[in-house]
Amino acid sequence: MYFTELNLNKTILKALTEEGYTTPTPIQQKTIPLVLENKDVIASAQTGTGKTAAFALPIIEKLIWKQNAPKKSKKIKALIVSPTRELALQIQNNFKTYAKYTNLRSTVIFGGTSIEPQQDILKKGVDILIATPGRLLDLHKRELLNLTKVRTLVLDEADLMLDMGFIDDVKKIARLCPKDKQTLLFSATMPDKIVKLANTLLNNPEKVEVSITSSAAKNVIQTLYYVPKPKKMELCLHLLRNTIKGNILIFRRTKFGVDKLEKTLERNNYKVATIHGDKTQSARQTALNKFKHGEVNILIATDVASRGIDIEGLDAVINFDLPNISETYIHRIGRTARAGKKGNSYSFCGADELNYIKDIQQLINEEIKVITDHPYPLDKNTKPIVHNTAKKKSANTISGKKKSRKSANSKKNKKRWY
Structure with a gap:
């Protein structure tokens, strides 16, 4: 398959060609048509599989028809939530690359830097916003951004956002967007907590998986x-x-x-x-x-x-x-x-x-x-360590009562030297 077969605008195809991209990756082949059909998607994909383009290209395609709106009347129509500044900047660079022959405006906001320049850019109007959760909610609390016109919400690296304690922030951000929005969730891993989150936020999502065994870095x-x-x-x-x-x-x-x-x-x-x-x-x-x-x-x-x-x-x-x-x-x-x-x-x-x-x-x-030829080999007979807290617990109890943790010195009220 070629990008020309994915019903993308010629301005997007021109940008892709200049970057040397002609053939979509598996995650892009599977995801782009679903996003263009306005379906919710939950996708499992590792970094390096072309995941960002899988949501960036169809988002740009869907917004092109509104690209010529006056700058100040531009509203945030696509919101991409990312857990870290580094990821957010990387996503913004991709959007700039793919949309360079359009009039769409995108920007990135994150914490750890001055809020005023970000505030000024938002006042001028943007179509696509890439943000970290904390700064996004901070700006919303100050009434410096409006999410009521968001048509597509992307939750990128969802497993990492949960690991970093952003689950409540993510749910709040989703509630600030319109109920009929399209939601796309991307995650490198799919533990139960991600599946539960997807069931809460997505509406009859299509599932996309890219075989991770095939991407185990063959080189x-x-x-x-x-x-x-x-x-x-x-x-x-x-x-x-x-x-x-x-x-x-x-x-x-x-x-x-x-x-x-x-x-x-x-x-x-x-x-x-x-x-x-x-x-x-x-x-x-x-x-x-x-x-x-x-x-x-x-x-x-x-x-x-x-x-x-x-x-x-x-x-x-x-x-x-x-x-x-x-x-x-x-x-x-x-x-x-x-x-x-x-x-x-x-x-x-x-x-x-x-x-x-x-x-x-x-x-x-x-x-x-x-590799066995090194100076610090592990004994072949070593068995996996099993941490059994239950045994420790029972060892510290006698006749149902907790064993005192005080030492003999403590009981005699002896002063320690340190």
Whole structure:
């Protein structure tokens, strides 16, 4: 199939041709016709599958007939809600690219920056608004924007929005838009909470799924290292000194883990930048720019902070901590080997992560190559760690009463030296 077969306006096709896009991706083939038919859609798609164009192109197509309205009389007719500033900016860039031969106006608003310039742009009138939930509701509360004319609402990276605690904000935003609007929900993963949200907000939605096994980054050479958890830091340094070169993205599960690895690598004279949820938007953008411009060659991130960030020329991904959601693994390694290039992924698996790697290999339908020739191997007889809180609870109770947690010293009222 070609884009010319999707009933898109010639101005859109011209913009696509200039970008070198002629053939739609599977998510675009399946989604664009449904959006043009004004149907609600719930779509499961990873980053890198062309998901943004799957909703941007049909939205532009549907708004073209109103593109010549006077600027000040323009109303927000399409609203795209995104969890992070980085994602919102990326979506805005795509809309600018695809709509450059139209008179449609789009803008992006997000927190962490001055509200006045965003307010001025909204006063001038826009057709398409891309926004993060907090800033959007803030502007609405100040009566600086009106959502009563929204015809299409897009909830992008819905699973991440829920993970970041935006579920109530999302529901409120949906209520501020007209009841008869079209709603499109895109999510990298489809846990139960996303399905429940979709059932609440969408009206008889069409379901679109792109096989994630087929998109498990076929140009990525995947390797797996079984290593004791306390030795992961040493293994990471060993590989950086001897094996892994170029621009590297390292994933850790927690903000504390990101900061700890940053300090260790800096002590070993590596140039490092970090992004996680506790950092301000400007600090995250500064770190990302340092990495993109070659001032540092290692970027350490949590999944929440890094979702949707597009980095060109990424040589390797290190899964320092394995994700407990299997789909996230595909999402991570897909950051390298883009646009037909080759890339490498290195995953560290400790005893507490053996079940994670089992689920990941089942999802991608292949066994990841195990590297045994390294200085810190995990004992083959090590079994997966099972955290049983019930046993701990019963151990702390005697005859139905809670065992005292006070030590002998506390009971004697002895003063401690610290």
